[in-house]
Structure formats: C-alpha cells, structure tokens
Amino acid sequence: MKTPLALAITAAAMTATSAVAQEPQYGGVIDTVIQPEPPGLVLGMIQNAPTRTVAGNIYEGLMRYTTDLEPIPQLATEWEVSDDGLTWTFHLREDVTWHDGETFNAEDVVFSADVFHRDLNPSARAVLQHIESIEAIDDYTVEFTLTEPFGPFPLSFEAGTFTMVPEHIYAGTDFRNNEANNHPIGTGAFKFDEWDRGTVIKLVKNEDYYEEGLPYLDGINWHIIPDGASRAIAYENGTVDVLPYGTVENFDIPRLTEMDNTCVTEEGHEYFSPFAMLWMNNREGPTADKRFRQAVMYAMDREFARDVLWNGLGKVPLGAFGSNAKFQNDDLEPYDHDPEKARELLDEMGYDGEEVRLLPLPYGETWTRWAEAVQQNLREVGIEVTTEATDVGGWNQRLGEWDFDLAFTYLYQYGDPALGISRTYLSSNIEKGSPWNNVEGYENEKVDELFNEAATAYPEEEREALYHEVQEILQEDVPVGWLLELGFPTVYRCDVKNLVTSGVGVNDSFKDTWLDR
C-alpha cells in the first residue's frame, strides 16, 4: 500500500529533476536545522550524524557517490585498480587549497587515512584492516595496497570514513586538543564561520573553491532547535527552508508537505540505507528459540507501522538484505503479517508465557510509538511483553551488555553487505560493549564462512552467489527481526534547487544547491 504522501514524494522528486535544466542563480543564504547539536565539527574525530551533515560541507573525500552508489570524482580526478583488485591508484586534483590557503596534496591523503583516521575513527579502522600500505607516489598520486581484494573498498571514501583533513595542521599534534578543532579547516565549498552554541552554526561560501562557479549559495545557517514541534514551526513560518531527515517528527510531515512551495524527497540516503531491526537475544529465554523469533516476525504488522508511523515511507524488507543493498535475493519466502501462524509456532515450541523485555529505541516519538505497536502486536498472539524505557545511555549499556530480550535499533548498510550487513551476523563480531556489532549473539559457522568469502571474492558475480546463499539461511534462522528499510524524507522549499545530488544526500555538500528566488 502506498499512501498519498509516498506518491507525492515521487512526484516531487520528478519535478526536482526537471528543474535542473534551469539556469542556476547565485546568492542567498540557506537556513536549515540540525538535530541534535553536534559535539564538534571535525569529521573523523567525530562521526555523529549531525557532525557529518554539517561538516560534509567543510570537508571532502576523494570521491562522491551517485544515488546509485557509483563513485564519481571529487578530490581525486581519476583512479585505477590493478587486475588482482589489490592496488588502487588515485590521481589528485592539483588546484585544491585548504581554507587557510595551504595546498592540498598527497601527503594530506596519506596522513588522513593512515594516521589521523587510524587513530580516531573506528569506521576507518574497519577498512584499514584490509589495507597493507598507503603511499604517496608523488605530490598528486596516492597508492593504496590491499592485503586481499575487498569489495566495499571503493565505497570507503565517503566523508565519514576517509575524509581529508589537513596534514599541516594536525601532524604531530594531540589531535583532540588541537586549537583548530574549534575552527575546522577543510577543502569544501563552504567555510566555517561561527558557532553560537545552542543557537546556530554558520558556514560561509568558500570564494576560492576549486570547482569553477561553485558554490552558488553565500552561506548556510544550521539552526539548533531541540524540540521537534518547534522545528516544524520554524519551517512553517519560513525561518528555515530545509528540514533534513530526522529533524521533524514523521507525524508533522504530511501537514508540512501540504504547504505551498514544499517538496519532499527520500533520495540521498542510498549510501546509508538505514535499516530498522529488532534485536532478539539468541542466547537465552524464549528468543533463543528459532520458532519464537519466527513467530515474532509473523506477529508484527510491519505494513501498519510503515503506513501509520512512517507515513507510508520506506519499504517492508524481505529479509536481511535491504533493497538498496547490493546482492539482494528476491526469491526468499516473505514473512507476512500472520498472527495465526505466529500462535501456531508458539504452541509448537511450547511457549509458557514467560515475560519478554522490550527495549524501545530512545530516538523520539515515532520509535516510542513503534515499540508500543509491536508490544501490542506481540501481546495479541499471546507473548507477554514488558517495555523497559531507557534513555540513550541506558539503551547503549543494555545492548552492550546483552541485557535485553527484544530491542529496537537501526543500522546503516553503507552500500555493501560487507560494510553494513555482515557485521550483524558474523560470530567474530560478538563482543560485549558495543550496540552495533553482533549484539543478538547469532552463531552459525556456515554463515560466517559465506560472509567472509563473499567480502573478498572477486569479481561481483561470485560475491552475488555467496550472498544469495547466506540470505536463505538467515531467512530461516531469523537472527534478528527485519522491521523496515526506513525512508528518511527531506522536506524543503521547492525553490531550493539541487538540494540532493548524491547518495549521501544532505550529508554531502550543498555546493550545487541554489535558490530560485
């Protein structure tokens, strides 16, 4: 079922595309919001979503990604890969300067990837495991040598992983206490201007930007408004022009989209493809029984959740692989809403009404409502559920210590199963202390084998076969509940043009954006 809103979005996206033909105008400042207030703006040092969103305009990586997740040039003009898939050579642009006027060169790339991110950035460390060396061949050529072929490597240059930071500022310093952290220096189309804590972060146009004629805007103001209802009002009364995903409650979106001059897009999240899941503790209690987990899948009315809570945005997933992920297996048997079947499964396993604890995700009203809906769904097939509210700190700790039966979460898929999906199911990823690894405690040797093989298999066809096989096993075992591939809508005024031009959406630069006013 598609709601009118979902249709509206498709239509809006189409008009947005056709508008590209117009001649861009210069000038104007765009007002948008950021939620929550980021802790800092130096990417790599901080990987929070709000930091990425703001700093994506200040910092750049070697490549960008289209909405189909194809790499396109940014700081690297071109790159080549050796036939064995082990050596990647990047040729850098030669006309790039940092915001402080220093020249950007290969030393910056080597420093960023090999020193800065290795020290600070866990996402980068995950990729660095597969890298043997990073060397500057000359001032504008860098060579990455992998230990084995690593399928997702070309997707690692998104701003959150290997973003470029200035070597001349950070080399040899205590990164975290560097003065420059308060005044981040990047190569992007916008420069840091001012941060009035609790109120606004201001970026201004980088007049010396190396891409001819860009950016169009004079600046960006990221307003900090902690209350969702206030953010919606800020859009309604014209204070802000863009509401990036997650900044307004889903319930407000239908009302906002009915306003004049308002467009919505779900694009820009292809790289992340946020996937909502229900952790189910595979170690103990009723949830350790496969039949119980299947029953949960049948009991949940995921269509209802999508239509009521998410305004019809997003997709009910087939199984462990999202539809944006590569290598989805379409032949799997879907778990439809079927309470009768759920009850049968529970009878079959002899569920005795043991209480099951549910942890909602403390990320706002929609998630709270969703937990209430799931709780009710499960109660109706006879599962005793108690919701245990936590805040972010409590949620992190409970998951990190595996102290839960059912728990909501959502995970980014990062475009490639080896980056975003396998981490949830590999038994080598079972480790206390993190809410992002194999928290459910699923252990299956076959699955481990298939995922590991697929990550380094070459070429793509071979990977596909392995991934298809692993999906069939997962579909039967249901290590976690697959809730929804989230649709993250961005609401904006239609006269804001070229807002989303890449697969990382508003996390990418606003350099192509212009105001038709």
Place this chain on the structure above:
Amino acid sequence: MLYARLIASRLFKAVIVLFMIIILNFFLIQLAPGDPAAILAGEAGATDEEFLRQLRERFGLDQPLYVQLWRYVSGVATLDFGYSYRQQMPVLDLILARLPATLLLTGTAFVLSLVLGIVAGSLAAARVKKPSGSIIMALALLFYATPLFWVALMSVVVFSVYLDWLPAYGLYTVGAGHTGFALALDVGKHLILPATTLALFFMAIYTRMTRASMLDASQQDFVKTARAKGLKNSVIQRRHILRNALLPIITLAGLQAGQMVGGAILTETVFAWPGIGRLMFEALQQRDYNLLLGIFFFSAALVIVFNIITDLVYGLADPRIKGGS
C-alpha cells in the same frame, strides 16, 4: 561590620552546602546506566574497543571512582569545572554562555509573575466576596492547575502559528543581523511567550499567596488602628495591609526564584531557548558528567544566592530583623 561578618558566615555555609551537593551528585550520576564514552561511541554509529578505551582514558573514566571524585573536587576548588565530553568545550565556558539566557528568561518571568501576582492578589483581597475578586482567584487557580508545558504548546500554536504575532522559539532571529536596540527589541519579542508561560504558573502562586496574606494582614490590630485614624480604605490596603502582607511573599519568592531554574527546563525545551535548563537535560541524556555536575553546581549556587538576597531584602523590608540587637 556585623553585617559583613554575618554575610561572610552565610557564604561559608553556602560553600559547604555546595560541596555536599557536588559529592552527592557525583555519586548519583555514577548510578546512571551507561557512561559518556559508550554514548559518544553509540552516536558515532560505529565503534570498536580501541575507540572506547581512548575515550575513557581521555575522560579519566578509567580511574577509580575516588580518584575521579578527588580530581573533580580539587578542580572545582580552583574554579575548574572540567571539560564537557560531548560538547568538547570547557564546562565553565558552556555554562557561562548559556547562563545569561536562563537568567533573562527566569528573571523576566520572576519579575512578571511577582508584580502581576501581587497586583492581582491585592485586587482579589480588596474585592473579596465580590465577583471580580472571585474571577481573579478562579483564573489564578486555573493557571495553577494547568500543566506548564501544555500552556507553552498551546500558546505557540495560537500566537506563533495561527496569529503569527510572536516568534515561536529561539533567543533571537538568526541571520537578521540585528545589533544594539534592534537586537534588544528582537530578543524582547522572542522573550514574550516563554517568559509569559513560565510566569503564569508562578503568578498564580503569588496571586493566591498575596490574597491569603493580605486577608491575614487585614485581620491585624494595626489595621483597625489605621481605620480609627480615618484613613481611606485604599491607603490602608496599600500602606498597611499590603506592606505587611509582602513579608511572607518575599520568603516564598526567594524559594521560588531558585526553583524557577528547574521549571525553566520545560519552557526552554518547548521554546528552544538556549538556556541552562535545556543544557542540563541534554547533558543528562549524554551522560556528560562534568557538564551536568557543573550545571548542578551553578543552579544550586543560584538558589543559595537567591536565598541570601531574600534575606537581605527581608532585612530591608522588615526593620525588626535588622534592628534586633
């Protein structure tokens, strides 16, 4: 001289209370599940052991609790409130940046509620048993019984959304680039809704208190004396009854002024007012221990300062206090 010495002894006691508060809160916060490192890691969406270890080491969370406490307390003794884990700024800077906004909001609300409350309360007392007096009291009761956040929400919907008279949130219009008088005007406009909302509840309290206190005072013998002099009723109300009725209100107001900082949390959240209450709520959710402790320290210090001010004002208002010796 006596005055100065007594205030010094009050301050000394205050310092002891503040240190007790620090210690209590320190342990209280430790009881909360999760630590700042885990939350920062969680927000990042990706983490590994190395990352958590780095964070904990940086924040000193790898040290035994008593070492952490000692470090914190000795830091505070030198007015070093530490570093906010999440905001990556010195706590003192963060608090001092937010404090003026809170003081502006609560100060305005305080003055507004006190003035309006006393006026309404004395009107109601003078018109006791008349319809107009009953209406005032009914309204006061209504404001008292209405959840503050609900009024806040409703007033935003009405005054900002439908009527579009007043800005709905924030301290000033971002990007308008106002300076000087224009800025003050702009801030003033932003102040109206949050200050009024916050003031309503407290105004209700003062109204009821003033009325009760005035009715009480009007039973006093000196009121009869004043009437026997042939004074006009209005003069008696103002000069004799109200002045005496104000004494208990000063005490109450002193207590409330401190509590308003707490009450501002809701208002600041709804109106996106960049104050200390909101900062506190965020710090709590982030387990930003240093920041949270710092805010507790400052709000407790504010309460104590208000109490001392109250005593001073009381001393001015009531000659019996100062001249006791």
Place this chain on the structure above:
Amino acid sequence: MSDPVLSIRGLTLALPKGADRPYAVEDVSYDVHGSEILCVVGESGSGKSMAANAVMGLLPKGVRATGGEVMFDGQNLLTLTEKQHRELRGLRIGMIFQEPMTALNPLMRVGAQIGEVFEAHNKLTPPERQARALELLIEVGIPQPEKAIRAYPFELSGGQRQRVMIAMALALEPELLIADEPTTALDVTTQAQILELIADLQRRHGMAVMFITHDFGVVAEIATRVCVMREGRIVELGTARDVLERPQHDYTRALIEAIPGNRIPESRYLDPPTPLLEVSHLHKVFRSRGGLFKASREVHALDDVSFILAPGETLGVVGESGSGKSTLGRCVVRLERPDSGTLTLSGIDLSSLKGEALRRERRRVQMIFQDPYASLNPRTRVGMAIAQGPIANGVARDKALKQADELLELVGLGGVADRFPHEFSGGQRQRIGIARALALDPELIVADEAVSALDVSIQAQILHLLEDLKHRLSLSLLFITHDLRVAAQICDRILVMQNGRIVEQGSARDVFLNPQAAYTRELLAAIPGREQALASA
C-alpha cells in the same frame, strides 16, 4: 450637666447566625458627657466593646445594628455612610486599643504613623505633621521623643507604644476618646502610669472619655461614672462612687467582691520544721542565637535565687513580666534545666536529673498552667487527659480512668470524663487542669498564673477551689502570679522578684502591709483602686 457628647439610645446589635446568642448588645442606652470618664465594665462576652465599635463604625463582620441610635453632634452615627464616618474617625473621635504590641504597624516609623492622622484629614504639610507629632510625643511623656519619632514600634516598650497610640488618638483633639481595655496587657506599674496619663489628658483637654475595662480596680482609679454590662445588657449605671460603694445589683456586688485585692491577707505563716523544697543559688541564662542580622543576646532569667518551701505551705512568687518568675516555676518542675544551683525536693536534687531518671521523678512535682485553652489537648477526652499521667507511670488503664472520674468529681465536674475540651468553658477547663495535676498525687504543685486568664468571677471560684483543695489534701503550692492581690489572697508567704532576683520575701501580710523593698512598694502603689480599697476597708 451639659449636653452629652455621645448619646446611645436603645442600641441593639445583632450577631450573625450561629453565634451563641442572638444579640451582642440589646437595648443599651447611655450618654458620655464632656469632661467625664465613663467606664464600661464587664467580663468577657458582656458586649462592653461592641457599642464602642458601633460608634467608630468598626463593627466586626456580620454584626449589624438592628435598633436604636447613636447620636454624636446631632447625627445618628448608625446611618452614616462609610465616607462620612471616616471623616469623624481620628478627627472628632479617637480610639485606643488593648494590644499595644500589635496595634501599631510594625513596618512604619512612629512619626509616620502619627503623621497619618493629619494626612487622613488633609491637615498640615508633611514637615508640620512631623513637628506636631514630636509635640504630641512630648505631651504623652515618651522618653527621648526625638529618637522615638524615628523609631519602629518594636524598638519601644509596651507602655511606650500605648503612649504612641494615645498620641495618635489625641492628634486632632477629638471631642470623644474611646479607650478599649488600654492597660490590660500592661504590667501593673506601667498600667498605673498610663491610667494617670489618660486621666491627666482628659482633664487638660476636657474630652469625653469612654473607657472600657474588665477591672473594677481600674474603675475605682479613673471613672467618673460607671456602666456595668452583662451578656449584652446594662446591669447598673451610675456615678463611680455610688456603684463602687453602694452597688445595687447582685452581679455588680459579686464583681466588686471578687476583686482579690480588696482583702488584706491574714497572717498564716508558720516556721517550717523541715523544708519540702529547698532551692539554693539557682541560675538560668537564656541566650538567643544570632540570626543574619541579630547578635546573640543573654538574659539572666534567674540570678542566684534561693528559698525554701515547707510542706503544706503556699508560697507566692510575684513579679512583672520578665522578672523570671515563670522561669523559676519551669525550673522547679524541670521543664527547664537550671544552669547551676540545686533544687532539692524531699532530699533528692532534681536539678541534675536527666532522661529516664528525670521521667521517674517527674510525678512528684506537677503544674497548673495559665491558659485553660492551651493546656488541654483538643483531641484528647478530658478523662483520658487526666488518666494519661497515671498510665504513663504504670497504673492500669481502667483504674486510671476510674480515678480520673473521681478527680473530676473532686473539682466539681462529675460525669464528664468522655467529653472533649472544647465542650468546656475556661473556668471548667482550669478545673480539669487542676484534676490532672492532682492525678499523680504530687508532693508539690506549681501554679503558673493559674487564674490570670480568667474573668474575675471565675478567678474567685478557682482560687476558692484551690484554697479548699489545699486544706483538704494538704497541698504544697508554689503560686506564681503577676497580681499581688491574688497572691495576697491565697499565699502564706510571698517572694517578690525583679530581673531574675528575689528582692523581698516574707509573710503575705508583711509584704502587703509593710513592704521593705522599694520595688515592692512601687508594685503595691500601682495596684489600681488600692487607695479606695484601703480606704473602704
């Protein structure tokens, strides 16, 4: 006789519904002439103040005039509007109230409060008002008037405040001054001074004064004419001399006879063989802790007090407020702990006992309290209130309750054990208090101002009861009072205290008729109506 300044005719004031009687005053008529002091006398509840309130237009809420008229300067005050009435108040009719401690606004300087009288009637300029206020303060005899005019009420003593009140009432030279029990709250020596001042001012200004009081001693001291009231009606009206010397009505006679001071004590004192209570070198200092603005203070409540009390003796302790007499009583029953000195009761030193030991010895000394309304727990039945002591000391509940019944019978209140205190009058409650003190069969009873809060007629009954019980049960009594007349009536011996010290002790008769200390003489001289009483004796 000239035309009356004030003429009350057939005044009837209705009480609100639910009061204990329909009318506060009923068909009351009297005149107040220029240059005379009319005393309106009565006990509490007689309605003596109500007519005055009607004159001032200051009737309490719910009380309203239903008949008669109050004529002043040709107009009926009952029919005036509030505004017209206001113009008379302060200007032509002045009033003084009973409680000098609360009748002045604590937050305004004395000068400003006097100045308000002129302001209320638009007289004089502000500087002139202050100048006039100073003159008035001088006239009413306040010490250091320049300082007093800048003072706040709390900085003045009770007598001084009453002088300020008088100054205010006289500011605009009213034709009529109403004084509502103006000396009741004052110490006896101060009372004498104020009475003298009022009489003096009345003579000099030729005012009409309506003086309301419960005390026939005061009447004898000051009145030109007397109006005796009882339960809202006039019982007797006549010149002071006639009424005092030849009271026509039984009630009046009873009141006059009830004044204890009108009898000279007989000599009853016997040299005691062994003292029951021996008090030696008792000291007690109260320290008030300093607040933010207050320095701490020390008051020597007891300063080297020594005396003995024989078995079966009634020892009176007399003194004005602040003399330390109550502290002495509280030390003897050990509600206070003396700082030093000893209190030996039948050979046991009570002064140093603590905790459980003290609790065991407590029953030996019991107390009768001043305020009959505060001395009984409003939520405890009176039988239980009496039985609580024996129960706490190990007597079985049933037995204790039965004994309580008997005690109630003894004090003249049979069969009321299961009632609550609020069902009793003040005098009855005081009887219950006595029964409670007797319940533990104590060796010594301390009576702290036990009759001071009672009306004169009731006072006499209670004193009579005590006297009677004393003989029947051979009680030993430490009788604390501010009223020398009362002491003289019941006590064998009297101690006179001033500022924490004993200034004189001796047999009641000696102290009364042949006082040695100057202070005792001063006290005796101050007793209102004493000359008349002595003269008539």
Place this chain on the structure above:
Amino acid sequence: MKFLARFAQNRGALIGLIILVAIILMAILAPLVFPESPWRMVQRPFLPPLEQDGFPLGTDTMGRNVASGLMHGAWVSLLIGLVSTTVALAIGVPLGAIAGYYGGLIDDALMRFTEFFQTIPNFALAIVLVAIMQPSVTSIVLAIALVSWPPVARLVRAEFMSLRHREYVEAARLVGQGDLTIILRQILPNTLSPIIVLASLMVATAILLESALSFLGLGDPNVMSWGYMIGAARTVIRQAWWLSFFPGVAILLTVLSLNLVGEGLDDALNPKLARERQ
C-alpha cells in the same frame, strides 16, 4: 458532622469534591466500560471526537481509543499522585517531627539536610532521579516523593515547634509520658489538619510532575497515564488537538478539584482551631 457542614458551605470545595469523585469513579469504572487494553489499536488513527460511536473522544496516532486511555489513565495518575504523596509524607513527617520536637542540634542537622534537598531545583532533581533509575512507575513515584518531602518536613517541623511548648504538651511531659508517646499522641494528631491540606495539594503537584516527566519522555511505557497521552500527542498537536487537549483538561480538572478540596479542607479544619485558640 459540623465539619461536613462547614466544608459544604464552601461552594468551590463542593464543586471540587464532585469533580474529584467523578474522576475517581472514572478510574474505578474504566475496566468495566473499556474492558479491552487501552493500548489496543482499534480504529483508524486520528479519528476526530464524536465522529464514530464508541469513540467519543476520537482515536490517537495509532488508532487507540482516547476515551479508554483517559479512563484508564485516571487510575494511573491518581495512583501516582497518591502513592508518591504517601511516600513523601512517610519521609517528611518523621523528619519534621523529630526536628521540630527535639530542636537544637538535631533540628539543625535535619534542617540542613532538608535545605540541601531544596537547594537542588526539584524538577531537575526529579528528572535526574528518573533517568538514573530508568522510567517506571516505581522510579517516578520515588523521584516525585524524593523531591516533594521537604515542604512536608518544614511544615511538620513548624507545627511541632509551635506545639511542643503548648501547655498540654508540657503537661504530658510533666506527668512522665515518653517522647514517642508525646509525639504520636499529643502533637501529631494536632498537626494533622495542615498536613491533610498540604497532602491534597501535593497529590495535585505530583500529578503535574508526572505529566511533566512524561512530557519529556520519562514516563513508564507500560502504563497509560494522562502525562503519557499528552507527551505522545505533543508531536501531533497541530493535526490532532484533541489528543493533548482532553488529557490536558483531565489533569487540569483533577489538579483544580484537588486544590478546591484542599481549600475547603483548610477552611473546614482551621477555623475550629482558630476559634479554639482564641
């Protein structure tokens, strides 16, 4: 029975009592009128009030019956108000009694302790406590109790201070009654009426506090309370006013009625004492 008559004389108090009784009835009758769980999603979401039979107040964001939630919520709100007040009294009354009765150093120590609690803004403290204990009915009740006992302690202390030198208390001491007996039998019964009045207002304040906590997302997720309903409806206040309106009015009426009843009690309980003291 004089008490009832005096109470009934106060028209406001009578109205308050009627409202309060209605709310209590609502709480008691909830399981009879709406036997199904108030969490059940029974209709289409955002059904406006009076549009369909059985849904007089419409449905919420997920199609749950608002009327059912309101009635079931009455129970929870009243329960939280009553229990937290009881706990606060259980802390505040003994502390205040001991401080007021013994005075001196004990009083000093206990009052410093009380002041210390009052120095931390109490809503902030409540938030921290609930966050630490994690939201549940128990933690909310405890947090509300922990921040609301100081006024009780102060009131009881003040009453004890004024009563401990009352003559009947001294008489009890003189006849040899022990401290505990005096506290429990002589003084406490005479402090009850102001405590009752304060308690009725505290129940009201507790209900407001609970709703404020829920508003900030610190409510118990397993029980349907009015605070939760407003908190949940807050994000949709623009498209579905009734979702926050009705529970808001319910809170308002409850707090209002408790205040009116409190005032009535005050009027009815205190003149008696006042008259007796005269």
